[in-house]
Amino acid sequence: MRRAKITIVGAGNVGATTAHWCAAAELGDIVLLDIPATEDMPKGKALDLMQSSPIMGFDSNVVGTTSYEATAGSDVVVITAGLPRKPGMSRDDLLATNAKIVTAVSEQVKTHSPNAVVIVVSNPLDAMVQR
Template sequence: MRKKVTVVGAGNVGANCALRLVEKELADVVLVDVIEGVPQGKGLDLYQSGPVQGYDCTITGSNDYEPTANSDLAILTAGFPRKPGMSRDDLLVANYEVVRTATTQIVKYSPNCILIVVTNPLDAMAQAAYWVSKFSKNRVIGMAGVLDSARFRTFIAAELKVSVENVVGVVMGGHGDTMVPLVRLSNVSGIPLAELMSQATIDAIVDRTRNGGAEIVKYLKTGSAYYAPSAAAVEMAESVLKDKKKVMPCAAYLEGEYGIKGLFVGVPCKLGARGIEQIYQVKLTAEEQAMLNKSAAAVQELVDVLNKKQ
């Protein structure tokens, strides 16, 4: 029996998630959006690509959640995009309502699913989905670290002119300006970055990684990134659906790990059929811990605002 995945939001991120899911033949997909006709039209278009691309998965579009019933996994991408000059924080209040409404419907029709949150500001929206769903903490996962690490790895590989497949890039913390690229743990086929490039070059790459999303927003002007975010979300979904047990950085609900309690923060996690099956506690230096604490504090500020809306 094939798996079933709900993708909430038929915009650029959601539509590309649906495309990647079926091209990998991971699941049948239900694409949901509030705009009449958009999920139906995009769903049908993607469905008709099957004979050409060679996938047998079905894609259906809907404006309500009834067709999503009994999904194994839901990817929540719906929300307002970031515009030039807009921080992820500015999105908070508007997207909270979107996430609250969507999560309520997901839970109603698929009470046993795993939930991957992509909507920004990521860490706070994962927190909102966790509150609303009342799911166990392992079943609500924020997509951030996989994307941030991909950007880090891309820039390292481009600088050194090596395959991205040989680059390990570790990024922790919140999804935003305070993210923590861990240079000490990043390498190329085991060779530390410090042996391959100057500190100034490393610092420039770290800075570009932190501002990776904003750089794309500046170019697009009327939207934000979607190819890499959808690829990251689907890599996480694949590890869950196939029970692959991949270890990747995800926004997870921490209860004392790294000295952080009651917050979604990006940390290395094992993803399998039960969602987050293990959180790995890496020994950090004092400087790294301080950066992670600063990042967690930035997330806490957003969560405090959401708390007042509860």
């Protein structure tokens, strides 16, 4: 039986923690993706997770990348990408910024994994899922 492929877009704290729990629960093989400017970050976090696998007792494969091509055929895509809210930033400002990010990510997901179940975790979450 084929393992599920789970892509997590956004390798920050929420994304890396999501990847950890998905791997530890052996929900499938994980692709941890972030923007090209952070190329080493998703790779490093994936390596950290893989090195913890013998201790944590899981055998999920975790790959870090900046290429959407690596996400092709994903069964589940979790979008955690977005900027954190900064001091003085309104919810409307955050929405405008993160809506652009989630829209761009969604286009890539539609191209590479058109049949995936998509879970959005980007803030402001209530407004983001209504778009």
